[in-house]
Amino acid sequence: MVLESINPATGERLAEYEEHSPSRVAEMAEAAHAAFLIWRETTFVDRASRLLRAARVLRQNRESFAELMAREMGKPFAQGSAEIEKCIIACEYFADYGEGFLATEHIRTEAHRSYVVLQPLGVVLAVMPWNFPFWQVFRAAIPALMAGNAVILKHASIVSGCARACEEIFRNAGFPEGLFQSVLVGSRRVAELVGHARVKAVTLTGSTAAGESVAAQAGSLLKKTVLELGGSDPYLVLADADVAKAAEMCVASRLINSGQSCIAAKRFIVVERVKREFEDHVVHAMRKQKMGDPLAPDTTIGPVARFDLRDELVRQLQQSLAEGAHLLFWGELPSGPGAFFPPAVLTDVRKGMAAYDEETFGPLAAIIGVADEAEAIRVANDTSFGLGAAVFTRNLERGEHIAQQLEAGCVFVNDFVRSDSRLPFGGVKRSGYGRELASFGIREFVNVKTVWVK
Numbered sequence: 001m002v003l004e005s006i007n008p009a010t011g012e013r014l015a016e017y018e019e020h021s022p023s024r025v026a027e028m029a030e031a032a033h034a035a036f037l038i039w040r041e042t043t044f045v046d047r048a049s050r051l052l053r054a055a056r057v058l059r060q061n062r063e064s065f066a067e068l069m070a071r072e073m074g075k076p077f078a079q080g081s082a083e084i085e086k087c088i089i090a091c092e093y094f095a096d097y098g099e100g101f102l103a104t105e106h107i108r109t110e111a112h113r114s115y116v117v118l119q120p121l122g123v124v125l126a127v128m129p130w131n132f133p134f135w136q137v138f139r140a141a142i143p144a145l146m147a148g149n150a151v152i153l154k155h156a157s158i159v160s161g162c163a164r165a166c167e168e169i170f171r172n173a174g175f176p177e178g179l180f181q182s183v184l185v186g187s188r189r190v191a192e193l194v195g196h197a198r199v200k201a202v203t204l205t206g207s208t209a210a211g212e213s214v215a216a217q218a219g220s221l222l223k224k225t226v227l228e229l230g231g232s233d234p235y236l237v238l239a240d241a242d243v244a245k246a247a248e249m250c251v252a253s254r255l256i257n258s259g260q261s262c263i264a265a266k267r268f269i270v271v272e273r274v275k276r277e278f279e280d281h282v283v284h285a286m287r288k289q290k291m292g293d294p295l296a297p298d299t300t301i302g303p304v305a306r307f308d309l310r311d312e313l314v315r316q317l318q319q320s321l322a323e324g325a326h327l328l329f330w331g332e333l334p335s336g337p338g339a340f341f342p343p344a345v346l347t348d349v350r351k352g353m354a355a356y357d358e359e360t361f362g363p364l365a366a367i368i369g370v371a372d373e374a375e376a377i378r379v380a381n382d383t384s385f386g387l388g389a390a391v392f393t394r395n396l397e398r399g400e401h402i403a404q405q406l407e408a409g410c411v412f413v414n415d416f417v418r419s420d421s422r423l424p425f426g427g428v429k430r431s432g433y434g435r436e437l438a439s440f441g442i443r444e445f446v447n448v449k450t451v452w453v454k
């Protein structure tokens with residue numbers, strides 16, 4: 001079987017990649033294990049120096065990587081360049097702080113000496129999505145590697161060019177051969193990887209369905225998992241908010257990566273008193289967007305990554321309208337081929353509608369009117385997901401109080417949700433479990449070993 005890369009802006013077939021055979025996959029798993037045995041003996045200083053070299057390789061190739069993302073999954077070029085910058089920052093951050101996060105902790109007991117040492121687990125399988133083809137990989141891989149593990153990447157099938165590029169980065173940065181490898185297989189062969197005896201743990205970023213399937217198998221084999229899954233992030237706009245600013249943030253968050261982000265604002269929960277004003281600002285901001293060729297410098301919204309994803313958005317929009325939502329705005333379709341879905345704004349969205357109940361993965365904003373703050377919190381938590389959330393209010397104390405009550409892995413007050421190497425990232429409920437980034441992320445794939453000396 002082959003994996004195809006198709007330019008979603010044009011429909012053009014860019015490349016075909018032959019899947020790795022089962023015997024090649026087994027060889028790669030053995031090579032990863034052999035590299036791990038060498039790598040775990042290296043010092044943190046040595047690991048950090050390779051991470052800094054990886055940062056240099058990223059910096060030198062920033063433009064070509066941004067172009068590759070634009071071609072393979074439609075990300076606007078400037079956003080691709082910013083994504084590479086985040087990867088560079090992660091390399092530098094874990095080079096600086098990784099050793100401290102993994103430092104041995106001495107604990108006073110009746111023993112002569114007792115302490116906790118954090119040791120790598122071995123080969124970590126990273127099953128990754130296409131929406132941030134470099135950042136997702138780096139934020140999973142960098143802490144795992146700094147902790148002394150090896151990584152096998154199973155990237156999304158539509159971004160095999162990016163998968164290859166990631167492998168090249170680590171090779172060019174001087175990591176031991178086999179320590180980071182990209183296995184080219186489709187999702188139906190993930191079970192073969194999870195089941196391999198050399199694979200000791202799995203991190204998956206993707207849909208809830210994929211997470212359930214991988215977690216079930218890994219669970220049956222008692223292999224540790226971290227799951228970063230979907231989200232339906234609520235953004236609460238209270239009556240005392242700076243409504244213009246809130247709308248600007250909501251639109252920016254909804255449209256990043258052409259709306260295809262797990263932590264994009266997906267449900268705008270707005271107190272009725274300011275709803276009309278908020279709607280006007282949102283429509284105004286949506287109208288200003290430029291949808292088109294992701295390589296053109298003025299493009300703010302590219303195509304969505306696949307044609308079936310565009311069809312799914314059309315279904316969610318039409319179903320929500322049939323269920324009683326109102327369409328405030330729907331932009332222009334660019335001429336020519338391509339998986340384009342113009343930015344759309346729905347209002348009067350209610351429970352039972354597709355735009356309320358489901359994750360919408362594209363530039364589709366859903367506005368939900370609520371009577372007051374208490375109803376806003378209730379609606380925000382009325383979802384099976386729990387990834388991010390945001391609250392807009394001029395009263396910071398109130399914002400922080402609401403942050404405590406929202407069922408989410410992170411809550412931002414008067415700003416939009418983003419991942420940051422310095423802060424833990426992850427979800428609750430059906431958005432997954434475990435954390436990436438910061439001290440929490442680097443400690444996911446380690447053996448927390450107690451040593452007692454009498």
Ligand code: NAP
Nearest residue numbers: 128129155156157186187190206207210228229230231262
């Ligand atoms: P996806 O279809 O679940 O794919 C993600 C990865 O899992 C791909 O490598 C895919 O391989 C593989 N996969 C798919 N189905 C699988 C299965 N049943 N068993 C094992 N592996 C499977 O998700 P996507 O469409 O690429 O990405 C969008 C979803 O990811 C959204 O729900 C989004 O919210 C979520 N996401 C979450 C985060 C987060 O940090 N929480 C970040 C980004 C995206 P193939 O490509 O070969 O199918």
